[in-house]
Amino acid sequence: MVEDSTRDAEGAQDADSAITELYAAHYAGLVRLAALLMRDESVAEEIVQDAFVALHRRWRRLKDPQKAAGYLRTSVVHGTRSMQRRRQVAKRHPQDLPPDEPSAEQTALTAEVGNAVVDALRELPARQREALVLRYYGGLSESEIASAMKISNGAVKSHASRGMAALRPVLESWRR
Numbered sequence: 001m002v003e004d005s006t007r008d009a010e011g012a013q014d015a016d017s018a019i020t021e022l023y024a025a026h027y028a029g030l031v032r033l034a035a036l037l038m039r040d041e042s043v044a045e046e047i048v049q050d051a052f053v054a055l056h057r058r059w060r061r062l063k064d065p066q067k068a069a070g071y072l073r074t075s076v077v078h079g080t081r082s083m084q085r086r087r088q089v090a091k092r093h094p095q096d097l098p099p100d101e102p103s104a105e106q107t108a109l110t111a112e113v114g115n116a117v118v119d120a121l122r123e124l125p126a127r128q129r130e131a132l133v134l135r136y137y138g139g140l141s142e143s144e145i146a147s148a149m150k151i152s153n154g155a156v157k158s159h160a161s162r163g164m165a166a167l168r169p170v171l172e173s174w175r176r
Contacts, residue, residue, distance in 0.1 A: 015059035018068065023052060026069055030076050037080040047083060051075035120170040128163030131156055 027048060034044030051072050055062075062068060102110070121129050127149070134145045145156045 015056055018059065018065060019052060019056050022055070022068055022072065026072060027052075030072060033073070034076050034080050037077070038083060043083060044080075047079035048072075048076055050079055116170055117167070120167050124163050124166055127151075127159045128166065131159035132163040132167070135160055 030048045030051070031041070031044050034047045035041045038044050038047070054075060055068060055072055059065075062071070121132065124132070130149060131145060134140045134148060135142075140148065142153050142156050145160075146153045149156065151159075
């Protein structure tokens with residue numbers, strides 16, 4: 001057990017020193033390679049750093065440490081391809097951003113306006129109220145309203161027009 005932990009510590013030190021040497025010798029060139037492939041230096045630096053971290057993690061499984069620079073170069077090329085694929089997918093399938101959340105003030109104001117409209121609707125004669133509710137809250141067409149209320153299309157227009165005229169002062173006071 002003590003020998004295993006000693007061997008692990010020595011292996012980690014070997015990996016650290018080897019990675020440090022590789023970093024000093026190849027980092028700038030790998031960043032240039034990735035930057036040429038990505039056209040974005042900050043992303044290129046990130047890709048190269050990821051390649052070094054992956055190499056450090058796998059150092060003990062590396063069969064030929066002399067080929068570590070080639071492994072890094074291949075990792076960087078694969079990393080740039082992967083990043084380009086992710087960007088292409090993101091362009092093809094943009095995420096819908098959630099709508100902006102209204103402020104507490106806006107929410108309260110909207111509720112207050114809604115309450116004022118409902119109160120004003122309650123004051124209207126039944127036919128006018130019914131025509132407006134079916135039209136604006138129910139989303140029905142004039143002919144659908146006429147059928148539901150068992151009146152003509154002209155009567156629907158008349159009731160809706162009179163109802164809107166009665167509501168206009170309430171709506172105007174909130175518009176200011």
